[in-house]
Amino acid sequence: MPPVNSSNSPGTLAWPASPAPSCPVLRLLAGQTALVTGASSGIGRAIAIALGHAGANVVINYLGSPKKAEEVAKEIQRCGSRAISVAADVSKPDQVQSMFQQTVAEFGRLDILVNNAGIQLDAAFEDLTLDQWQRVIDVNLTGPFLCCQEAVRLFNKQGINPALSCAAGKILCISSVHEVIPWAGHVNYAASKGGLMLLMKSLAQEMAPRRIRVNSIAPGAIRTPINTAAWETREAYDDLLKLIPQKRIGEPEEIGRAAVWLASDQSDYVHGITLFVDGGMTLYPGFETGG
Ligand code: NDP
Numbered sequence: 001m002p003p004v005n006s007s008n009s010p011g012t013l014a015w016p017a018s019p020a021p022s023c024p025v026l027r028l029l030a031g032q033t034a035l036v037t038g039a040s041s042g043i044g045r046a047i048a049i050a051l052g053h054a055g056a057n058v059v060i061n062y063l064g065s066p067k068k069a070e071e072v073a074k075e076i077q078r079c080g081s082r083a084i085s086v087a088a089d090v091s092k093p094d095q096v097q098s099m100f101q102q103t104v105a106e107f108g109r110l111d112i113l114v115n116n117a118g119i120q121l122d123a124a125f126e127d128l129t130l131d132q133w134q135r136v137i138d139v140n141l142t143g144p145f146l147c148c149q150e151a152v153r154l155f156n157k158q159g160i161n162p163a164l165s166c167a168a169g170k171i172l173c174i175s176s177v178h179e180v181i182p183w184a185g186h187v188n189y190a191a192s193k194g195g196l197m198l199l200m201k202s203l204a205q206e207m208a209p210r211r212i213r214v215n216s217i218a219p220g221a222i223r224t225p226i227n228t229a230a231w232e233t234r235e236a237y238d239d240l241l242k243l244i245p246q247k248r249i250g251e252p253e254e255i256g257r258a259a260v261w262l263a264s265d266q267s268d269y270v271h272g273i274t275l276f277v278d279g280g281m282t283l284y285p286g287f288e289t290g291g
Contacts, residue, residue: 020251028264030055032164033107035099037061037090037147038117040069042224043174043252047114050256051263052076052083056112059103060085063117082107090117090143091135100150109158111165112263113151115144115196116174120189120226133188140192141199144173148203148214155212166211170263173200173216174255175274177281180218193218197274204272213271217258220278222250245280245288 029051039048040062048058049072058076060083062069069085076083086102088095103110118140121132148171155169176189179197183190197216204214221240223231231237231249241247258277261267276282 019248020254022253023257025050025053025257025260027053027055028260028266029112032056032111032263033059033103033109034112034114034263035059035061035103035110035147035151036114036116037143038063039072039114040065040085042226043219043222043255044114044116045072046252046256047116047174047259048072048083049075050253050260051112051114052081053079054260054264055081056263057082057107059083059099059106061088061090061099061117063087063089089139090115090147091138093146096143096146096150100154104154109161110151110154110169112170112172113147114172114174114259114263115147117143118174118176118192118226120186122186122189124185125187128187136188136192137195140189141195144196144199148199152203152207152212156210160211166265166268167213168211169213171200171203171207171212171214172259172262173214175200175216175218177218177220177276177278179216179274180282200274201272208271213268215262215267215270215272216274217255217262218274218276218278218282219255220244220250220276220281222252222255224252243281243285244278245283245285248279250277250279 034051034056036044036048038044039060048060052058060069060072073083073085084106086099088099121136123132160168173196175196176193178190179193200214200216207214230240255277
């Protein structure tokens with residue numbers, strides 16, 4: 001659908017249109033194997049499909065949606081790459097270990113890990129239960145820790161295969177603009193993403209001499225089921241745009257394309273960074289008219 005100018009707010013793009021560019025994915029990952037956690041939906045789904053289009057074989061991890069995960073696998077197979085779906089709760093060590101074992105059994109190796117699975121359980125601070133706090137930390141922070149550990153062990157064992165990549169392995173963490181922007185009413189989520197930032201950076205420092213590259217992508221507001229309330233009505237969408245200098249929501253495919261680049265040798269000297277893909281959300285939009 002083409003973008004339409006909003007009548008009540010000149011220069012603003014009307015809900016639900018989003019003029020995100022449609023660009024081809026370059027085949028930068030031929031022959032490599034990628035594991036994407038939480039790939040049955042939203043951003044993980046788009047990353048898995050983009051990696052498949054880039055030539056990678058893909059393991060599609062999911063928690064409770066086998067049908068949706070299988071549909072992602074079929075879409076990847078249609079573009080000529082191989083794909084399997086694997087159920088695992090990323091916060092459970094035994095399930096994570098089994099997922100990595102299944103990856104190696106199917107594809108013989110792993111080159112790229114994308115820590116994408118994440119949840120929100122929101123509450124005002126005084127109402128936030130210990131269970132809500134713990135579950136978000138378990139999935140969003142302990143999950144990446146467990147997956148990174150399994151991936152690093154594998155990358156160490158495999159070493160560098162120059163026919164595939166000049167790195168021994170690549171790890172991407174899907175954090176959030178809330179790794180730096182505080183978020184009232186979402187203390188557990190913001191704490192998990194802030195923690196993920198220093199997990200990523202500390203791991204990047206430790207892994208650099210082994211040529212294991214570790215980076216993050218921090219999405220801004222992306223149109224997925226996790227934040228439906230922020231874009232599904234015209235009123236909510238207009239409110240959301242106040243936080244986005246580009247005046248449009250992002251699409252999952254835009255994170256997919258960033259992930260392909262960050263996982264490829266095109267970005268080999270990029271190490272330990274967070275790539276913000278947020279339409280300018282981290283630019284203090286409250287100051288865009290001079291403050
Ligand atoms: P969705 O809710 O669309 O997808 C979440 C995915 O995570 C699903 O595939 C779900 O699997 C999976 N999942 C949930 N819990 C677990 C678990 N314990 N183990 C394994 N998989 C699990 O969310 P998004 O695509 O929007 O979010 C993806 C990531 O991007 C998250 O880390 C989120 O924090 C981050 N992000 C999203 C933004 C946005 O605007 N959408 C902005 C900034 C960051 P299943 O469906 O099978 O249950």
